Amino acid sequence: MGLLQIGVDIGGTNFRVGVVNGLDIIYEQRVNADFSKICKTHQADVAWKEIVRITSEILNKVLSQYPEVSSIGIGFPGFIDPKNGYVAQSPNLPGLLNVDLAGDLTKAIRRPVIVENDALAAAFGEFQLMNIPSGEGLIYMGLGTGVGGGLIESGKPFAGEHGFAMEVGHIITTQNGRLCGCGNYGCMEQYASATGITKSYEDLSGEHLAANEIAELAKRGDLNAKSAYDIAAKSLAQALAHIVKVVDVKRVVIGGGVSQAWPLMIDSFNKQLNADLIPVLRGCIQLEVSSTGDQAGIVGAAWLAKFKS
Ligand SMILES: [Zn+2]
Structure with missing residues (x-):
């Protein structure tokens, strides 16, 4: 059996987590979490802690079911600095500046995490799924x-x-x-x-x-x-x-x-x-x-994790 990855597709009002084996999503969960609202109604540091807490809680639950997952890729709606992987800015999640999503999640879930722009992850997913x-x-x-x-x-x-x-x-x-x-x-x-x-x-x-x-x-x-x-x-x-x-x-x-x-x-x-x-x-x-429905974001994020880690 090939190594498993988790792909996460984070949106403004919800995020989706999938366990990916090759091109197949073998487990998928959709989580309602209005990160956009959290950012608009809280100080940036408080909002950020909340976003990391919610995301790591779900990831830890999925990892307890799939402990063989080797790495996690996240598609995030924002500008990702390629030098350090930080989220430099997110126009739809106001207030977040230079936050270390990959680092903060790696600490919370003890697995390598890579973060990439959500649309780039979807592009990579489409590319793989379309062969x-x-x-x-x-x-x-x-x-x-x-x-x-x-x-x-x-x-x-x-x-x-x-x-x-x-x-x-x-x-x-x-x-x-x-x-x-x-x-x-x-x-x-x-x-x-x-x-x-x-x-x-x-x-x-x-x-x-x-x-x-x-x-x-x-x-x-x-x-x-x-x-x-x-x-x-x-x-x-x-x-x-x-x-x-x-x-x-x-x-x-x-x-x-x-x-x-x-x-x-x-x-x-x-x-x-x-x-x-x-x-x-x-x-x-x-x-x-797109004919892949919502799969491309998850598959692409997982493949980016495989590609980069
Ligand atoms: Zn603009």
């Missing part, structure tokens, strides 16, 4: 509460020199646009994330609804709801055109909750992408919506 040849690459964009991105280049996860590579959600697509959690204005995630879709719809209709409720309205023909998804699709396509011009990777996977509404976005997306791409690249992009 892509090791010399090829993949661009991943996850449309959730925010928008994350990950790049696999020649089979290797590409984090950048400061851990900021592929922060695609913060590519500015609208001049003087909405204020973003990163401090700039007009970032793509202010339009193409679930939160962005809610804001667009609210600007148009005055009503505050969740992105999935807006998708239902759009399917029934509501023009404001359709516009909110058009705005999301165009912003995403603008950003992708820039990314492809820089990295020249043909395979693109769109994941995250908003990707379930892809049929509402595909026409506007393709139109904008073709308009913005260098003409010779039109038709060369192989884009698909």
Whole structure:
């Protein structure tokens, strides 16, 4: 039997833990834990202790069932400093600065822990689960509460020199646009994330609804709801055109909750992408919506643990 890893996919309002054997998740647990709220309602040091306590408690329970686990990989929604593995900053978990998640968890669970950006982990998971040849690459964009991105280049996860590579959600697509959690204005995630879709719809209709409720309205023909998804699709396509011009990777996977509404976005997306791409690249992009469900984040985090430790 091969060595087991644990992969953890941490989100703003919940996290998922999986025991991974090769490409199979042999055990999975979803934990409701609103880390975003904890960060917004507590001092940063108190919030951090609470996040480590909750995470290590669950991991210790899983490890007691699977003691043969050799290492743990964590996909975390934030900028991860490649020099020391610290979480440098997390736009959706405000207040956290230079926290040592890997070190604090290693102490609490007595196993090697590596931490990587959640979207990079998902990108690596998609790459493995899709059985892509090791010399090829993949661009991943996850449309959730925010928008994350990950790049696999020649089979290797590409984090950048400061851990900021592929922060695609913060590519500015609208001049003087909405204020973003990163401090700039007009970032793509202010339009193409679930939160962005809610804001667009609210600007148009005055009503505050969740992105999935807006998708239902759009399917029934509501023009404001359709516009909110058009705005999301165009912003995403603008950003992708820039990314492809820089990295020249043909395979693109769109994941995250908003990707379930892809049929509402595909026409506007393709139109904008073709308009913005260098003409010779039109038709060369192989884009698909993630078909791995929630598995990629867990499998990718586990494979990063295997890859790095
Ligand atoms: Zn931003």
